[in-house]
Amino acid sequence: MIGVFLQAVREEFAAVRRNEGALGVLIGAILLYGLLYPTPYSQQVFRDVPVVVVDHDNSALSRQLIRMADATEMVGVTAQLDDMRAARDQLYRSKVLGVVEIPREFERRVQRGEQAVVGVYGNAGYVLAYSRIAEALTEVTMTLGAGVQVEQLLAKGVPTAHAQVARQVLPVTIKPLYDPAGGYASYVVPAVLIIMLHQTLLIGIGMLSADNRHLPLAPAAGRSPGLWVLGRCVPYLLISALNSLFFFGVIFRLYGLPSQGSGWMLIPFLSLFLLATTLFGLVIGTIFRSAITVGQVLLFTSLPSVFLAGFSWPKEMLPESLVWLSRLIPNTAGVEGFLRLHQMGASYRQIEWPLLNLALLALLFWSLARWLTLRRVRAEQGASPKP
Amino acid sequence: MRAFLRREWRRIREHQSAPWLLFWLPIIGTVLLLWIFSARTPHDLPVALVDQDNSALSREIGRLLDAASSTRVAAHVGSVEEAKDLLLRGEVYAALVLPPDLFKRMKRGDPASIQVFINQQLMTAAGKISVDVQSVLGTLSARYSLIEQAQMGGRVVSIQPIRAELHPLFNPGIDYGPFLALLLISATLHVFIFISATQFLGSELLEKSVPAWLAAGRGGWLSALLRKIVPYTGWWLLFGGLLLFGTYRWLGMGVPEHFAVMLAGLLLLVLVYQGLALLLVMTTANYRVSVSLASLIASPAVAFCGVTFPLEALPLGPRIWGEMLPLTHFVHLQVEQALGAVPEAASAHRLLTLAVMTLAFWAIGLWRARRVLTTPDYWGRE
Numbered sequence: 172m173i174g175v176f177l178q179a180v181r182e183e184f185a186a187v188r189r190n191e192g193a194l195g196v197l198i199g200a201i202l203l204y205g206l207l208y209p210t211p212y213s214q215q216v217f218r219d220v221p222v223v224v225v226d227h228d229n230s231a232l233s234r235q236l237i238r239m240a241d242a243t244e245m246v247g248v249t250a251q252l253d254d255m256r257a258a259r260d261q262l263y264r265s266k267v268l269g270v271v272e273i274p275r276e277f278e279r280r281v282q283r284g285e286q287a288v289v290g291v292y293g294n295a296g297y298v299l300a301y302s303r304i305a306e307a308l309t310e311v312t313m314t315l316g317a318g319v320q321v322e323q324l325l326a327k328g329v330p331t332a333h334a335q336v337a338r339q340v341l342p343v344t345i346k347p348l349y350d351p352a353g354g355y356a357s358y359v360v361p362a363v364l365i366i367m368l369h370q371t372l373l374i375g376i377g378m379l380s381a382d383n384r385h386l387p388l389a390p391a392a393g394r395s396p397g398l399w400v401l402g403r404c405v406p407y408l409l410i411s412a413l414n415s416l417f418f419f420g421v422i423f424r425l426y427g428l429p430s431q432g433s434g435w436m437l438i439p440f441l442s443l444f445l446l447a448t449t450l451f452g453l454v455i456g457t458i459f460r461s462a463i464t465v466g467q468v469l470l471f472t473s474l475p476s477v478f479l480a481g482f483s484w485p486k487e488m489l490p491e492s493l494v495w496l497s498r499l500i501p502n503t504a505g506v507e508g509f510l511r512l513h514q515m516g517a518s519y520r521q522i523e524w525p526l527l528n529l530a531l532l533a534l535l536f537w538s539l540a541r542w543l544t545l546r547r548v549r550a551e552q553g554a555s556p557k558p
Numbered sequence: 559m560r561a562f563l564r565r566e567w568r569r570i571r572e573h574q575s576a577p578w579l580l581f582w583l584p585i586i587g588t589v590l591l592l593w594i595f596s597a598r599t600p601h602d603l604p605v606a607l608v609d610q611d612n613s614a615l616s617r618e619i620g621r622l623l624d625a626a627s628s629t630r631v632a633a634h635v636g637s638v639e640e641a642k643d644l645l646l647r648g649e650v651y652a653a654l655v656l657p658p659d660l661f662k663r664m665k666r667g668d669p670a671s672i673q674v675f676i677n678q679q680l681m682t683a684a685g686k687i688s689v690d691v692q693s694v695l696g697t698l699s700a701r702y703s704l705i706e707q708a709q710m711g712g713r714v715v716s717i718q719p720i721r722a723e724l725h726p727l728f729n730p731g732i733d734y735g736p737f738l739a740l741l742l743i744s745a746t747l748h749v750f751i752f753i754s755a756t757q758f759l760g761s762e763l764l765e766k767s768v769p770a771w772l773a774a775g776r777g778g779w780l781s782a783l784l785r786k787i788v789p790y791t792g793w794w795l796l797f798g799g800l801l802l803f804g805t806y807r808w809l810g811m812g813v814p815e816h817f818a819v820m821l822a823g824l825l826l827l828v829l830v831y832q833g834l835a836l837l838l839v840m841t842t843a844n845y846r847v848s849v850s851l852a853s854l855i856a857s858p859a860v861a862f863c864g865v866t867f868p869l870e871a872l873p874l875g876p877r878i879w880g881e882m883l884p885l886t887h888f889v890h891l892q893v894e895q896a897l898g899a900v901p902e903a904a905s906a907h908r909l910l911t912l913a914v915m916t917l918a919f920w921a922i923g924l925w926r927a928r929r930v931l932t933t934p935d936y937w938g939r940e
Contacts (some may be wrong), residue, residue, distance in 0.1 A: 192846065204858070211861055211876040221870060236720075262727070263904040265890060268868065281719045288723045295726030296893040298737045300868045302685055308722045309689075313696075316720035323719075340664050340706060341699035342671040345688060347678035348645065355867060358681040463849055464575040467753055470857050471583050474742055475590050484734070485651070485683045487604065488597040507648065514679050517646035524647075 175395040179402025182389065187406050190379050192462055197375035197407070201414045204367055209426045212356035219247030220303045222269035222293075225258050226251060230278035236289070236315055240271065245307035262294060269293040269304040281319055349515040350429060357428050361514050362482045362506045364418045368411055368445070369502040370473050373452045376407060377465035380456030393548035400540040404449045411445045419513075431516025439519070440512055440526070447501040447529045450536035457543055480506035504528035561774045562785040573761065579754040580793065587746040588801050592808060595739040599732055600686050604632030606641045606653040613661035622694045623654070628686040638675075645675065651683045652676040654691065664702060728898035735809040736897050738866070741889055743805055745860045748885050751794050751828055755835030756852040758790070763930070764845040766937040779931040780924070787832055794828040806896055814896045819905055823891045826912035830884040833919030840926035843936040859885045865893065887911045 187193060224240070226233050241248040249267060252258045258270040272290035280287040291308045293301040325331065350357045392399040419434050459465045478484045479497040486494060497503045508525030511517040519526070570576040605623065609616045623629050632650055635641050641653035655673040663670045674691055676684045700717045729736055762771055772782045802824065806812065814820040834855075838848040862880035864872070869880055880886050891908040894900040930936045 195850070203854075208858060208861070211867060211872050211880075213873055219870070220868060260904070263894070263898075263900040264907075265894070268870075284719075286719060286721055288721050290725065291722050292725045292727055294893075294898075295729035295732055296737060296897040297865060297868060298729070298732055298734070299866060301726055301729075301732070302689075305722075305724050305726075306685075306689070309724070312720045312722040313718070316718055319719045320717075340669055340702045341695050342669055343692060343695045343699075344671050344673050345692070346673055346675045347684065348675055350678040350681070355681070358679065460574055463757065463846075464578070466849070466853060467575060467579060467757075468583065470853055471587055471746065471749065473857065474746060474860065475587065475594060478591075478594050478738075478742075482680055483682055484594065484738075485600050485603055485680065487602070488600055489594060490596055493593060510679055511646060511648060515646055515677070521643065521646045 172395055172398060175391045176398040176402040178389065178391050179399045180405045183403045184406045186379055186383055187410075190382055192382070193375045193379040196371055196378060196466075197410050198414070200371050200374075201367065201417065205364065205414075205418055205422050206425075208363060208367070209356055209360045209422065212354075212359055213426055220245060220269065220300050220307075221249045221267045222246055222271055222304060223250045223252050223258050223261055223267050224248055224271045224273065225253070225255055226273045227275040228273050228277035232278035232281060232315075232319075233273045236273060236311065237271075239311045239315060240308065243307045243311060245303040262292065265294070268297060268300045271308060284323070349431060354429075356426055357514070359483070360422075360426065360428055361430075362480060362510060363477070364422065365444075365506045365509050366473065366476060366480065366502055368414060368418070369448050369500075369505060370469060370476070371414075372407060372411060372445070372448050373455060374466055374469045376449065376452030377456045377459050377469060378462040380453070381459040381462045381465055384457075384460065387551055388544070388548055390548070392544050393552070396541045396544040396548070397537070399544055400450070400453060400537060403453060404446065407449045407452070408442075408445055411449075412441075415441055415445075430513050432513045437509070437513055440508055440522070443526065443529045443533065444501060444505040444508070447533040447536065448505070450533055450540055451501055453540045454536050454543065476500065476502050479503055482506060482510055498528055499532070501529060501532050504532070559775070559785055562782075563789060565771070565774050566786065566789055569758070569761075575757070576754070579750050579757065581797070584747055584750050584797070584801060588743050588805065591739050591742050591746070592735075592805065595734050598735050600683060600734075601627050602630040603628055603652075603683050603687060604650045605629050605687065605691075606633040606635055606644050606650040607631050608635055608638055608641050608653060608655040610636075610658045611656045611660040615661040615664070616656045619654070619656065619695070619698065622698065623691070626690040626694050628690045641675065645677055651680060652687045652691070667706075728893070733809070736811055740805055740809065740811075740892065740896070741863075741865050742860065743801065744889055744892060745863075745885065747794075747798050747801060748827060748831060748859070748888070749856045751798065752831040752835055752856050753849070753852055755787070755790065755832045756838055756848050758786075759835060759839040760845040760848050762786075763839065763843060763937050764940060766934070768931055768934075768937055772931065779928060783836075783924075783927055783931065787836075791825075791828055791832060795825055798828065799824055802892075811896055815899045816895055816902045816905075819902050819909065820892070820895045822909055823888055823895070823912065826909060826916055827884065827888045830912055830916040830919060833916050833923055834884070836923030836927065837919045840923050840930045843930050844939045846940050855883075859883050862886070863889050865889050884912055884915050887915075 187197070222240075224237050226237065237248060237251070240246055246269070252261075255270070255272060258272075261267045262270055270292040272292070274288065274290070277287050289308070289312055291304065293304040295301040419437065423430065459468070479489065479493070479500075480503055489497070504525040508522045508529070511522050511525075570580070607620055607623070609620070620631050624631050633644055635644065638653070638655055641650070641655070644650045645653060653675045655675070657670040657672070660670055660672070672695065676688055678684050704717055726732055762768055771786065772779055775782060775785060799821070803813070806814070835852065838851055842848045842851070861867070862872070862876055862883060863886040864880055869877055869886070872880060887908045891905050894905045894908070
């Protein structure tokens with residue numbers, strides 16, 4: 172029995188070693204994408220989204236507003252223009268992503284105790300950039316306004332402490348957890364690394380299966396198909412283990428990505444995830460006849476799988492049937508569990524559902540792969556009957 | 559010409575992947591993405607309320623949070639620990655902690671701070687929740703402040719002397735459909751235009767079917783090359799156009815005001831990537847290498863094109879790469895023309911850039927093609 176297992180391991184290793192394409196994907200692609208993919212986000216925060224200001228007031232207060240806006244990390248004032256038409260033109264030409272319009276009589280209205288409204292026009296076609304502009308200007312106007320309020324109260328003879336309080340009777344403290352710096356890389360990269368492990372495994376195994384589909388299966392496979400399937404998994408698990416080490420040891424450190432859990436804690440979870448993915452790959456691999464096709468088809472699934480994983484587009488927003496379908500792919504539970512375990516510091520108890528999901532998938536795909544192997548052995552024996 | 563079409567049709571039928579690349583995958587991808595983003599904008603995200611105050615104020619806060627579009631109070635828990643457990647289990651995105659005596663202390667003038675724990679790892683949700691929570695509590699705070707100031711006597715000082723009035727242009731509902739779904743659909747389309755062209759050209763070299771190809775009509779290698787590619791140009795213009803304009807329709811974006819500009823953009827998108835495919839195949843003369851390179855260029859393109867993460871914010875290297883990708887210029891054109899209604903002149907430079915790239919890729923590709931298509935040595939390489 173063990174013999175079958177070991178033979179499967181041996182043969183699969185040999186097959187992998189022989190196939191440069193698959194090796195290229197399993198190892199080369201990981202190295203390349205792992206190093207290159209995080210580079211756009213390596214600066215973590217995107218600073219200084221460009222805006223222009225149209226100041227119709229030219230007062231001390233309006234100039235203070237402009238200074239404060241420029242001082243924020245999120246927004247950068249590239250120019251001050253005379254009229255809205257020029258500003259709008261820059262917006263349309265995408266030279267800037269926002270326009271801040273300070274109305275005439277801005278300072279005077281505030282001094283009179285009336286509300287002054289600052290117009291903030293942002294290109295919401297670029298949602299993330301827009302939200303930065305919105306956040307920054309909201310913060311600046313509220314801070315400046317608060318300062319004005321305190322001054323006005325003090326001018327009325329209200330004691331300082333009281334003045335501060337009157338301004339904000341329900342003080343709020345926002346505490347961002349797990350990624351306090353709010354970096355874009357720490358938001359995107361960890362999840363994408365898991366997706367990369369998943370996709371490269373599927374593509375690599377698929378390519379190999381496609382290339383070898385004309386080779387006869389060893390008769391041993393027919394004796395213990397279950398163990399045969401498990402044996403076939405071993406080379407892939409070993410390669411992915413090395414890849415994982417590269418990701419979580421090297422890439423994380425290189426890009427300064429934060430994490431709550433220790434690397435070693437990941438091992439049980441990652442092993443289950445990689446096992447489920449490998450078994451999934453063995454099942455999927457039987458579908459393809461050409462190695463090149465594998466690459467194209469699976470590559471196309473990469474984008475949707477990012478948005479099914481729930482880290483950028485909330486899972487609650489997915490149609491329910493789609494949520495259930497996505498659970499059939501190890502990627503979904505893999506990203507979910509990994510982020511909670513490694514980025515957020517959850518315990519194994521707290522990721523029981525993703526764990527269960529992965530375990531069930533592993534069982535499902537193992538059974539399927541076993542059945543497919545058996546079917547193939549029978550077909551081959553039928554085609555060339557033993558004497 | 560008909561001979562070429564017949565030949566091409568035969569090749570499509572013979573290669574298993576062709577119908578998938580040309581038709582099935584783009585359509586499945588488009589439908590899948592539209593399905594994923596059908597909720598359009600994140601709303602009613604579950605949050606936890608730790609109510610240690612149990613007053614009229616805390617109940618009002620709960621009601622207001624439920625009413626806010628992005629949040630929904632999914633759990634009332636007694637302690638911060640329980641809330642943190644829910645956060646780690648992924649059952650809530652945020653937890654508000656209302657400390658004991660919140661209402662009483664507020665009236666006394668000795669306010670206790672409300673802590674809002676937000677899961678920043680899931681950044682999209684965190685951003686929405688943060689804005690809505692601050693807005694709810696800010697409005698409530700202003701109302702109570704007004705009451706208090708009135709009670710203090712004298713003229714009430716303005717509650718919010720300076721207000722930022724936000725005008726989200728081109729996408730007033732901050733709708734993720736036109737923003738993200740459309741971007742991803744465009745990216746998916748470009749992948750198939752590019753990969754299919756690379757594969758169809760490359761396979762002719764690999765299978766050494768070049769002589770048959772050239773012999774299909776009169777005229778030399780150039781006319782044979784063009785007659786092979788043009789049907790696909792037509793196909794992608796038609797089919798790609800249907801997918802894109804159908805998506806605009808589906809998302810409620812309507813027909814772009816400057817329809818011709820958008821159509822020109824689509825045509826250039828197709829031509830530029832066919833040109834790049836030609837360049838890759840003819841310079842490498844190696845099927846696997848050219849297809850791998852095409853995949854390498856096309857698949858991460860979305861990250862570099864500057865729609866989700868602005869080009870201005872990219873470090874220099876990635877920024878240069880992003881500007882070099884034709885997709886980048888197309889999607890920005892699309893944001894301007896299909897999403898917004900920017901005057902044509904403002905988008906002209908995008909069309910110009912695409913046109914220049916198209917000419918450059920085709921020029922190099924054709925120059926190499928002349929050698930490769932007439933020299934059998936280059937064929938059959940993998």
